[in-house]
Amino acid sequence: MMKAIVNLVLFFASLSYPIYWLWGENPQVLALLPFIIGFFWGLKGIYEQTAMRYFSWGIAGLLMIVGITRTNEMMYGYPIMINGLMLVIFGISLWQKQTIIERFARMQTPNLSAYGVRYTRKVTLIWCGFFIFNIVVSGMTIYFNLLDYWALYNGFISYFLMGILMAGEWIVRQYMKKHYEK
Structure with missing residues (x-):
């Protein structure tokens, strides 16, 4: 059940990320968005088999880098x-x-x-x-x-x-x- 919820959150977050990044008015949410999505990718990794676990954690790591750098280039x-x-x-x-x-x-x-x-x-x-x-x-x-x-x-x-x-x-x-x- 938890895996399904995490997958659903990631699906909608992935769809909304580019749109919110471009038109979002709240800079605090924009700054937190990569960390939030990264958290859910990390959580997804817990529920995955070995190969997909590393993939999920790799994406979580990329998102953390995006969030830490906070540059437009990394976001885009x-x-x-x-x-x-x-x-x-x-x-x-x-x-x-x-x-x-x-x-x-x-x-x-x-x-x-x-x-x-x-x-x-x-x-x-x-x-x-x-x-x-x-x-x-x-x-x-x-x-x-x-x-x-x-x-x-x-x-x-x-x-x-x-x-x-x-x-x-x-x-x-x-x-x-x-x-x-x-």
């Missing part, structure tokens, strides 16, 4: 840091026996077929491309000082695109299972 760079961390985690897994997506898949299907393993490797590559895309778009909005677009992209559009990617991958996976894994 937060989505880039998160996507960069995700890119590193997913990218490194491409050189391991099991990619991170394969590990997730094996939670539901422990005896994943050879086809399933190849498929999960391709999905991991697609996610790496998605993280690179997010880094580039977010970086461009910062570089060109398009801060309204930064908030819109990082607070809504990137999550919308992530949802489309997840839904699209699920649809493709169902089709592939039906037609190729008999």
